[in-house]
Amino acid sequence: MKAGNEIKNLREDIQKTTGTHNSKLENYAIFNHFPLNSKQCFYVTNWRSRGIVYEKGLENLTGYKLSEFNTEDIIAYTHPEDRELVKNITTGVVSHVINIPIQNKESHLLLSFRFLKKDGTYSKILVQSSVLERDDEGKMISNFSLLTDISFIETHDRVEWEFHAKELDLIAFKKVIYKLYRDFYTKREKEIINLIAKKYTSKEIANQLCLSKLTVQTHRKNILRKAKSHSTDDVLSFCKKNGIIG
The missing domain is CATH 3.30.450.20 (PAS domain)
Structure with a gap:
């Protein structure tokens, strides 16, 4: 093999x-x-x-x-x-x-x-x-x-x-x-993860990045899916452990 x-x-x-x-x-x-x-x-x-x-x-x-x-x-x-x-x-x-x-x-x-x-x-x-x-x-x-x-x-x-x-x-x-893990998430996904880590809501993230709330929610689902996770806390723990966020 x-x-x-x-x-x-x-x-x-x-x-x-x-x-x-x-x-x-x-x-x-x-x-x-x-x-x-x-x-x-x-x-x-x-x-x-x-x-x-x-x-x-x-x-x-x-x-x-x-x-x-x-x-x-x-x-x-x-x-x-x-x-x-x-x-x-x-x-x-x-x-x-x-x-x-x-x-x-x-x-x-x-x-x-x-x-x-x-x-x-x-x-x-x-x-x-x-x-x-x-x-x-x-x-x-x-x-x-x-x-x-x-x-x-x-x-x-x-x-x-x-x-x-x-x-x-x-x-x-x-x-x-x-x-x-350098390319595990896209640049946009990393931006959203960093804002999630700062306790921003989807609406606040949407306003910050000039996106629709629906787009942010879609990104959040993809972020969870890639990490094979079912919770925000688990995703943040995964990202910190693997150097995706500081």
Whole structure:
């Protein structure tokens, strides 16, 4: 599948620039007793090697065997509406932690999106990824990811993400994410969002921008639709988190 080629190319580029690196963990059997429930799986990815080097529960959760699944496949099996954003967030965070020494050992990424299982059905999954091994400079060698099926939760279909790190790491990473949303809304929609954030009503926005109230209401519906949201507060939270508004 072409959808995951960018992740595969990223992994191959990392190997070219940093060299291969055999894990210090000679035996991943230490993870054999990692507790999982029926809605979870776990895997370890070595970015300077062949990709996923260990998994537990993958087939039970997704239907895929390890021979059918690697770092790039999580993108290929992502819902088409979520795929571009998931790909960009994944490449952004991997590039960040591969090239910048992470100061905080607790740095990790949370990412939720719709995932295609082998039986042809989609599940909403939450991926929790953290750095597992670092080189002498503090740059990531490998990470572990815990996948949990959260389809039972009543939630919207929007991709959600959160990156935990020290402030300097977080600022640098957010610059990557903000670029992804640069053209998410039109110039006019951004103007309206900023006025909504200032508590302007549709009528006041219409007067401010010399538009009809009906036009403003149409823009507001499109703003909600694009964010896959049902409330103004949620849209504003989404826009602030992703750098659409300050």
